[in-house]
Amino acid sequence: TVITYAFNLLVNHLMLVPSVFADKLLVITVATKESDGFHRFMQSAKYFNYTVKVLGQGEEWRGGDGINSIGGGQKVRLMKEVMEHYANQEDLVILFTECFNVIFAGGPEEVLKKFQKSNHKVVFAADGILWPDKRLADKYPIVHIGKRYLNSGGFIGYAPNINQIVQQWNLQDNDDDQLFYTKIYIDPLKREAINITLDHKCKIFQTLNGAILLNYFGNYVPNAWTQDNGCTLCDLDTIDLSTVRPNVTIGVFIEQPTPFLPRFLDILLTLDYPKEALKLFIHNKEVYHEKDIKVFFDKAKREISTIKIVGPEENLSQAEARNMGMDFCRQDENCDYYFSMDADVVLTNPRTLKILIEQNRKIIAPLVTRHGKLWSNFWGALSPDGYYARSEDYVDIVQGNRVGIWNVPYMANVYLIKGKTLRSEMNERNYFVRDKLDPDMALCRNAREMGVFMYISNRHEFGRLLSTANYNTSHYNNDLWQIFENPVDWKEKYINRDYSKIFTENIVEQPCPDVFWFPIFSEKACDELVEEMEHYGQWSGGKHHDSRISGGYENVPTDDIHMKQIDLENVWLHFIREFIAPVTLKVFAGYYTKGFALLNFVVKYSPERQRSLRPHHDASTFTINIALNNVGEDFQEKPNTIFSHS
Numbered sequence: 338t339v340i341t342y343a344f345n346l347l348v349n350h351l352m353l354v355p356s357v358f359a360d361k362l363l364v365i366t367v368a369t370k371e372s373d374g375f376h377r378f379m380q381s382a383k384y385f386n387y388t389v390k391v392l393g394q395g396e397e398w399r400g401g402d403g404i405n406s407i408g409g410g411q412k413v414r415l416m417k418e419v420m421e422h423y424a425n426q427e428d429l430v431i432l433f434t435e436c437f438n439v440i441f442a443g444g445p446e447e448v449l450k451k452f453q454k455s456n457h458k459v460v461f462a463a464d465g466i467l468w469p470d471k472r473l474a475d476k477y478p479i480v481h482i483g484k485r486y487l488n489s490g491g492f493i494g495y496a497p498n499i500n501q502i503v504q505q506w507n508l509q510d511n512d513d514d515q516l517f518y519t520k521i522y523i524d525p526l527k528r529e530a531i532n533i534t535l536d537h538k539c540k541i542f543q544t545l546n547g548a549i550l551l552n553y554f555g556n557y558v559p560n561a562w563t564q565d566n567g568c569t570l571c572d573l574d575t576i577d578l579s580t581v582r583p584n585v586t587i588g589v590f591i592e593q594p595t596p597f598l599p600r601f602l603d604i605l606l607t608l609d610y611p612k613e614a615l616k617l618f619i620h621n622k623e624v625y626h627e628k629d630i631k632v633f634f635d636k637a638k639r640e641i642s643t644i645k646i647v648g649p650e651e652n653l654s655q656a657e658a659r660n661m662g663m664d665f666c667r668q669d670e671n672c673d674y675y676f677s678m679d680a681d682v683v684l685t686n687p688r689t690l691k692i693l694i695e696q697n698r699k700i701i702a703p704l705v706t707r708h709g710k711l712w713s714n715f716w717g718a719l720s721p722d723g724y725y726a727r728s729e730d731y732v733d734i735v736q737g738n739r740v741g742i743w744n745v746p747y748m749a750n751v752y753l754i755k756g757k758t759l760r761s762e763m764n765e766r767n768y769f770v771r772d773k774l775d776p777d778m779a780l781c782r783n784a785r786e787m788g789v790f791m792y793i794s795n796r797h798e799f800g801r802l803l804s805t806a807n808y809n810t811s812h813y814n815n816d817l818w819q820i821f822e823n824p825v826d827w828k829e830k831y832i833n834r835d836y837s838k839i840f841t842e843n844i845v846e847q848p849c850p851d852v853f854w855f856p857i858f859s860e861k862a863c864d865e866l867v868e869e870m871e872h873y874g875q876w877s878g879g880k881h882h883d884s885r886i887s888g889g890y891e892n893v894p895t896d897d898i899h900m901k902q903i904d905l906e907n908v909w910l911h912f913i914r915e916f917i918a919p920v921t922l923k924v925f926a927g928y929y930t931k932g933f934a935l936l937n938f939v940v941k942y943s944p945e946r947q948r949s950l951r952p953h954h955d956a957s958t959f960t961i962n963i964a965l966n967n968v969g970e971d972f973q974e975k976p977n978t979i980f981s982h983s
């Protein structure tokens with residue numbers, strides 16, 4: 338068979354033939370298996386009320402290895418058998434078409450009207466590519482406008498004439514159907530006797546040489562998504578989880594040093610899904626994260642009965658690890674779904690797993706994006722070399738202007754696959770290896786070639802993606818430096834959850850004139866900042882002579898470590914601009930600060946080194962002091978930021 342992506346183009350303002358005539362159109366297709374493409378085809382046929390006869394159901398496919406190879410004779414043999422029953426019905430019109438790569442975009446009346454206007458008994462789809470025997474090119478009639486070559490993916494004709502063609506078949510199931518039809522067409526005597534033509538101008542059959550483009554059209558045609566009604570197919574064939582509880586294996590992949598990993602692992606335990614129905618497969622490539630995995634395992638083992646951890650000592654490649662994780666579900670007959678999650682995914686919706694299962698797709702991913710960017714976990718199109726290309730609707734999908742479930746050529750980071758799909762269409766173990774492709778691209782290419790559709794859903798807010806490219810692990814608490822790369826996650830971890838109430842509720846206290854108390858840091862921020870300073874350990878000793886400052890002399894010395902010494906200065910200044918400056922504007926009405934400070938440091942008060950600090954003037958516009966310890970317990974450490982005049 339040839340690579341045929343044909344669908345009937347909808348053309349408006351046509352005079353319709355009587356519906357009685359439309360009843361005389363029979364669509365015939367061949368499907369030995371009910372693929373995603375077959376279901377899409379039948380869905381579009383049902384939309385336009387076509388009568389469809391499916392041949393080959395339940396048969397073994399013996400027509401060749403795939404869409405890119407010679408074969409397809411089995412389809413002709415099946416047509417030959419069935420057409421014997423219609424051979425004498427002169428008023429019956431037969432439309433044969435492929436099904437796995439075809440969408441109807443117009444109704445029977447329209448198709449019959451166009452066929453009638455062709456003034457031929459049989460019309461084949463036309464193509465700009467000659468296949469499979471290019472040596473036959475000069476035997477084709479010259480065409481000045483339109484496509485010249487026959488495409489056997491679709492043809493329409495009166496039943497006796499179609500029968501006249503297919504009864505000439507005397508070859509094997511794995512011989513080529515397109516070559517068979519081509520030889521009949523290029524024979525002038527047979528072409529004239531049967532009265533065959535090609536749909537040179539694609540008025541009935543629009544042939545596309547690219548399944549990805551067809552899948553894109555299928556997101557909209559016929560009326561799958563409209564501006565007025567949105568997604569019209571999203572709620573078809575969904576699963577009611579109130580009556581079933583599928584078993585899910587979650588595959589977790591930590592393939593590079595990743596910020597905020599403990600939070601990611603904790604999210605697994607907060608998913609709104611029965612823990613007794615979950616199993617975990619965790620691949621951790623990084624020695625750096627082994628302590629996080631151990632802490633998580635000690636918590637998770639009390640809730641999840643099966644947890645398999647593959648650590649860095651196994652020295653697995655990313656592809657090998659992902660193959661192993663997927664196979665962990667594939668080999669388990671009780672595994673209904675495989676939910677793969679990379680460590681850079683932040684799921685903020687606890688119902689994500691349930692939502693994806695309810696959609697009842699073989700492969701479906703939740704849309705996640707990087708905060709404030711168009712970077713996401715899917716591609717809407719592919720370039721000619723198989724890499725990223727932006728589809729026309731990509732930005733609208735990412736920004737939520739078009740909401741639905743979208744058939745896409747590539748998805749990564751987080752996705753759900755049916756267990757029975759892994760044990761049928763995708764039953765090979767090596768799906769993450771393909772030529773020199775990255776594992777995610779290899780998986781998607783293999784899925785595309787198997788005809789398994791991949792969907793992305795943006796019907797709900799699911800979460801976001803972390804940036805991991807510039808994650809520096811040379812510090813003690815490395816997440817402290819993530820304020821630029823992952824500002825939302827930094828804020829969630831380090832800013833007090835009551836901070837926003839400063840601006841919405843009256844929670845700022847004023848114990849004396851021009852002194853204000855308000856929440857700023859989380860407990861985790863205080864603890865990690867203290868740990869970072871203690872880990873650095875080079876406290877100044879509270880001496881007047883200080884080579885770190887201009888002039889080398891400190892009038893009121895403290896036992897401190899400057900933010901510059903641990904390379905946290907830029908982070909601290911950004912923190913001041915983002916979180917302190919808005920508060921100064923609230924408490925000092927009309928005052929705007931640039932948020933710049935010459936000295937930023939943490940002071941350590943201890944009986945042995947510095948017991949107290951004598952009163953002094955900071956020579957600053959304002960000063961902020963943050964207590965890093967628990968009041969009444971060990972109130973000994975605090976940071977001190979001295980602001981310059983602005």
